[in-house]
Amino acid sequence: MTPIIDLTAVSVDRAGERVIHNVDLKITAGSWFGLIGANGSGKTSLLRALAGRLPFASGSCRIDGEELIADRPARATYFGFSPPADMLPDSLRGREVLELVGGDIETVWSRLGPLHTALGLDALLDRWIGDCSAGMRQRMAIALAFAQGHTRVILDEPFNWLDPVADFDLRQSLRAMVDNGLTLMTALHDLGTLAVACDAGIMLASGNVAMELDSRLLKIAAQNPQAFERQTIDRLRSAAL
Numbered sequence: 545m546t547p548i549i550d551l552t553a554v555s556v557d558r559a560g561e562r563v564i565h566n567v568d569l570k571i572t573a574g575s576w577f578g579l580i581g582a583n584g585s586g587k588t589s590l591l592r593a594l595a596g597r598l599p600f601a602s603g604s605c606r607i608d609g610e611e612l613i614a615d616r617p618a619r620a621t622y623f624g625f626s627p628p629a630d631m632l633p634d635s636l637r638g639r640e641v642l643e644l645v646g647g648d649i650e651t652v653w654s655r656l657g658p659l660h661t662a663l664g665l666d667a668l669l670d671r672w673i674g675d676c677s678a679g680m681r682q683r684m685a686i687a688l689a690f691a692q693g694h695t696r697v698i699l700d701e702p703f704n705w706l707d708p709v710a711d712f713d714l715r716q717s718l719r720a721m722v723d724n725g726l727t728l729m730t731a732l733h734d735l736g737t738l739a740v741a742c743d744a745g746i747m748l749a750s751g752n753v754a755m756e757l758d759s760r761l762l763k764i765a766a767q768n769p770q771a772f773e774r775q776t777i778d779r780l781r782s783a784a785l
Contacts, residue, residue, distance in 0.1 A: 545572045548696070548727065549594070554603030554613075556586070556593045556751075562601065563589045564751045571729065571744070576722045578738045578745035578757070579731045582780055586751040587731035588700050594729070595698050596620030624694030626702065629681035634674030638665070638684055641673060646691030655693040658720055662713035663687055678705040686714070696727040703734060715741055735773045739765035747779065755779055 547570035556564035564586045571577045579587045592598045594605070596619030605613040612618050632641060639649060642665075646652040649669070653660050660666075663683040673681065682705040689697050702718075703711050719741050722728050732738050738745060739762060747755040755776070757765075765772035 547571055548573045548608055549729075550604070550606040551594070552604040552606075554590075554593070554605060555601040556589045556598060557601045558589055558598070562751065564593070566603070567746075567748075567751075567753055569746055569753075571727065573727050574722060574725045575743040576719070576728045576730070576741060578742035579729070579748060580733070580735065580738050580745060580757075580776070581748035581754075584750075585748040587748055589751075590748070591698050591700055591729060591731055594619065595623045595625040597625070622694075622696060624689040624692060624697040626685045626689040626697075626699045628700075629678065629685040629705070632673045632676075632681055632684060634672065636673055638668035638671055638673065638676075641684060642669075642687060642691055645688050646693075652687075652691050656687060656690050658717040659687060659690060659714070662710070662717040664710065679707060679710065682706060683710065695725065697729070699728070699730045701731050701733060703732070703737065735776055736769055738762070739769050739772050747776065749780060 549571040551567060551569045553566045553568060554564065555562055555566055567590060579590065581587050589598060593600050596616040599616060600613050603613060604611060607619070607622055642652050643649055646655060663686060665683065665687055668676065668680055668684055676684070686699060686702050689699060702714065706714065715737060718728060742762060743759055744762065745757040746753050747757065
């Protein structure tokens with residue numbers, strides 16, 4: 545199957561230091577692609593570069609067959625992207641933030657689909673962002689990635705700060721949306737989610753690809769998650785040496 549996102553030998557620099565080194569990855573339409581790795585492995589930098597928030601230093605970035613390695617604005621408009629939850633404006637209410645990004649609230653609801661309920665957004669509409677807990681802010685930030693109706697969405701560790709119920713409901717809703725055609729990229733810390741929810745992925749270590757995780761490997765991982773967790777942790781430990 546032809547990938548809609550095709551990165552070849554991409555590198556990313558931050559503050560004068562190379563943090564992503566010659567990474568290759570391919571993502572097909574209607575799939576969930578996961579990035580796993582330790583803190584500082586480069587997951588966020590790679591996602592931010594793909595979403596046009598950072599430049600690529602080198603390589604090729606083809607989206608729908610078009611070379612966009614040097615076109616950050618085009619990459620930024622191509623993806624729905626979740627902003628950092630702690631950067632949401634304290635002086636606005638939840639409804640105002642959603643409408644600022646996605647237009648009237650009924651239109652936003654139609655774009656969010658099952659996420660509307662999974663994220664418990666009704667309870668956040670009239671709450672000041674400044675009065676929200678970390679988990680509430682995270683739920684709002686996730687919603688913003690979908691508020692404009694993108695069919696390709698990037699989420700950076702979306703399950704952080706969520707309580708167990710919200711975590712479960714979000715995973716179920718995202719999987720259902722992917723099955724209905726959404727193309728999703730997520731950075732993850734949770735090996736269980738990677739094994740049972742994602743269709744493919746990579747493990748990053750010090751900005752390099754330490755392991756490619758294709759659909760066959762992830763199916764095996766879902767059948768024996770403890771063995772997969774041990775294998776993955778061992779690989780991460782050895783990559784850190």
